[in-house]
Amino acid sequence: MVAIPTRISWRHTYIGIADANAEWRRTLRAMCNTLGAVEVIDAGDGATFMQAATNFGKGLDLLLVDDGMTPMTGLLMVRHIRATANHPSRRAAAILMPASADTDTLRQALSCGFHGVIPKPFSAQVMGDRAERILSQPMLWQETDGVLLPLMPKQS
Amino acid sequence: MMDPNARFLVFLKKLGDKAPAFKLAHVHVSQLPPAKKSRDNITRAIGIFSDLKTKFKDGEIFLMKNLDIIFAAKDISRPMMASVCEFVQQSFIGQLDVTFTNVHGAIGEFFTIFELSCQFPEVVAWAEQMAGYASVSTPAATPAPSSSEAPVAAKQPADLSVLSRIKDELPRTDISSMLFNQAVYSLQPNGKGVVMWHEVYMSVQVLENMFCPGQSLTANKWLFADLTEELDTVVLRLLADPAERGNRRRMSINVNLSTLASSRFLSFDAELPVENRHGVVLEISKTDYMENIKTYHELLPFLRGRGYKLLIDGLSLPHVAALDIDGIPCDFIKLFWSGQDEQFQEELSKTIAAKIRARKTPLVVLARCDTADSIRFARDMGIKILQGRLIDHMVKKNIPI
Numbered sequence A: 001m002v003a004i005p006t007r008i009s010w011r012h013t014y015i016g017i018a019d020a021n022a023e024w025r026r027t028l029r030a031m032c033n034t035l036g037a038v039e040v041i042d043a044g045d046g047a048t049f050m051q052a053a054t055n056f057g058k059g060l061d062l063l064l065v066d067d068g069m070t071p072m073t074g075l076l077m078v079r080h081i082r083a084t085a086n087h088p089s090r091r092a093a094a095i096l097m098p099a100s101a102d103t104d105t106l107r108q109a110l111s112c113g114f115h116g117v118i119p120k121p122f123s124a125q126v127m128g129d130r131a132e133r134i135l136s137q138p139m140l141w142q143e144t145d146g147v148l149l150p151l152m153p154k155q156s
Numbered sequence B: 001m002m003d004p005n006a007r008f009l010v011f012l013k014k015l016g017d018k019a020p021a022f023k024l025a026h027v028h029v030s031q032l033p034p035a036k037k038s039r040d041n042i043t044r045a046i047g048i049f050s051d052l053k054t055k056f057k058d059g060e061i062f063l064m065k066n067l068d069i070i071f072a073a074k075d076i077s078r079p080m081m082a083s084v085c086e087f088v089q090q091s092f093i094g095q096l097d098v099t100f101t102n103v104h105g106a107i108g109e110f111f112t113i114f115e116l117s118c119q120f121p122e123v124v125a126w127a128e129q130m131a132g133y134a135s136v137s138t139p140a141a142t143p144a145p146s147s148s149e150a151p152v153a154a155k156q157p158a159d160l161s162v163l164s165r166i167k168d169e170l171p172r173t174d175i176s177s178m179l180f181n182q183a184v185y186s187l188q189p190n191g192k193g194v195v196m197w198h199e200v201y202m203s204v205q206v207l208e209n210m211f212c213p214g215q216s217l218t219a220n221k222w223l224f225a226d227l228t229e230e231l232d233t234v235v236l237r238l239l240a241d242p243a244e245r246g247n248r249r250r251m252s253i254n255v256n257l258s259t260l261a262s263s264r265f266l267s268f269d270a271e272l273p274v275e276n277r278h279g280v281v282l283e284i285s286k287t288d289y290m291e292n293i294k295t296y297h298e299l300l301p302f303l304r305g306r307g308y309k310l311l312i313d314g315l316s317l318p319h320v321a322a323l324d325i326d327g328i329p330c331d332f333i334k335l336f337w338s339g340q341d342e343q344f345q346e347e348l349s350k351t352i353a354a355k356i357r358a359r360k361t362p363l364v365v366l367a368r369c370d371t372a373d374s375i376r377f378a379r380d381m382g383i384k385i386l387q388g389r390l391i392d393h394m395v396k397k398n399i400p401i
Helices: A022-035 A046-056 A074-083 A101-111 A124-134 B004-021 B037-056 B076-091 B118-129 B160-172 B204-211 B221-240 B263-271 B284-289 B291-304 B317-322 B346-356 B372-381 B389-396
Strands: A015-018 A040-043 A060-067 A093-095 A142-146 A146-150 B022-025 B060-063 B069-074 B111-115 B179-187 B194-202 B251-254 B280-285 B309-315 B332-336 B365-369
Touching: A015 A046, A015 B284, A022 A040, A022 A124, A040 A046, A046 A060, A046 A074, A060 A124, A074 A093, A074 A146, A074 B332, A093 A101, A093 B069, A093 B160, A093 B221, A142 B280, B004 B022, B004 B069, B004 B118, B004 B194, B037 B060, B037 B069, B037 B076, B037 B204, B069 B076, B076 B111, B111 B118, B179 B389, B194 B204, B194 B221, B194 B280, B221 B251, B221 B263, B251 B291, B284 B291, B291 B309, B317 B332, B317 B346, B332 B346, B346 B372, B365 B372, B372 B389
Parallel strands: A015 A040, A015 A060, A060 A093, B194 B251, B251 B280, B280 B309, B309 B332, B332 B365
Antiparallel strands: A142 A146, B022 B069, B022 B111, B060 B069, B179 B194
16 A cells, blocks of 8 residues: 655645735745745735635635735635635635634634634744645535535544 | 446536535546556556545546546545645656646646536536547438538539439339438436437438439439428338338438328328327428428328327527427427527527527427537526437436436
C-alpha cells in the first residue's frame, strides 16, 4: 500500500481575503504566498469581495474573513455565500479573523457557516495549520433553511 | 461489461442532486510518451486513488479507454485532491516538467480538477464527447423517404424517364433489403428508454444505387413525390404479408395521403389483424398535410376508427412557432432536430418553448437526436418521445438518457 499525502497542495489552493484593514490584507497575502498559494484575491468590504469572487471565475477554497467590515460584515457575507445555491465558493473553507474571540463570536461564526475562528494577529504557521486541518479532511455539510453549514468532526 | 468511458458518463448522470458535493480529477496519462504510461505506473496511480477512496465518501476511479485516469470523490477539497494528483504525477514522471497541452486546453498541467458544483455541464459535455456521443451522426446511407431536405451532394437529378423505369421495375423487385427500422423511444422517469414503435422506412440511397447510380431521386421534389406513391404501395404490400411483417407489432410507416385514400391502403388494412392496426402509426409529411388538408380531414374518422395513430412528420422548430399545433388533429407531431435552436432570437425561442413544453396532445416526437445538444433540448422542453442514433446507442449501452 502506498502512503498517500496527508498535506494539501497550497499551490492549488485558491484563497479569498476580506478585511477592512489594507495593511493586514497585505500581510495575509504574504503569508499565503509563503505557504505556496499562488492565486489570492482580496477586498476591503463584503460587497466588493463578493464581486471579486464572482469575477475570479473559479470557486475559492479558503476564505479568510474579518468580522468588522462595513456595510456588509464578514459574518453576513459568508452567510450570503453559503445561502446562494450556485455560488462557486459555497463550499469553501471559511475562517473568521476577529480582533478578539469569545464563545459568542465562535457560536455566531459557526451559525453563519464558518469552520473556525483565529483571533488576530496570527502567524503564517497558525493560519496554515488550521487551514490544512480543515481542507485535508472530508468537508461535510448540512443545509439548514437554505444555508449550507459545515458539519464539524466530533471531538474525541 | 460496460465501456469505461460510458461508465463514467453513467456515473455523472446518476449523481443528480449530489453532484455539487463532488470534485473530479482528470489525470492526463494518455498524453505521456509510451514508456511513461507503463502498467506499473498506472497500477500504482490507481492504488493511490484507491487509498484516497477509503477516506473520502463515494469515491470512484475510472480508467478510460485512452488510459487517462479519472477520480471523483465527495466532500474532498481541491487542495487535497491536487496534493494527491501531484503525488500521482511524481509516480509517473518524477520531477520532470509537463510541456503538453492537455485536452482541456491547459499547457503544462498533468491533471485537471473540476468542481462539479459549478462545472457540471462542462464535465458532462466532455464525458459525452469521450463516450463518442457528441460525434454520433445519422449515416447518410439511410435517410428516410420523408427526409427530402437532405443534401444531395453533387449527383445529377434523375429525370422523368428514370423515374418511370423505376416505377415499372419496383413491383418486380424484392425491396425487403431496402427497408430499415429505427426505434422511437418513450423516456421513462428512471431515464431508461422504452421502445414505443419502430419506424419502417426505405433507404433512398440504396434505392438510388440499385436503380440509378450517380443520380439523385430527391433532387426533383415533384417527381420524387410521385415515386413515393409507388413506394408506399410496395411497402404496404410487403408489410401486409405476415411473413414479411414478422414480429413488427408496433411500427410506423411513411405514407402519402393519396395512398391512404386509395384501394391499395384498404387492401393493406384488410390484411392487417385488428391488434396490429392499433400498433400502426401513419407518418404523413407536413407538406402533404398542408397541401391536402381537406383529404386529411376526410380520412381522419376512418383511420381513427380503424385504430391507426396519426403523426405529422418533418416539422422544424420555426414551424412550431408558426403553426397552431393544437389545431392539428393528430396523435403525434415529429420535430426534426437540426441544432439551430441556439440561432433563434430569444422571442422565437420563448414562443417555441411555450408551445412544446410538456404538452399532452398531440405529443411531440423529437427525431434525429444524434447529438448531446438534442437530448438536452428534449430534456429542457419536457419531450418524452425521442428517436435518433444517439438514443439508440444509449439504450443499447443501458445509459440513462
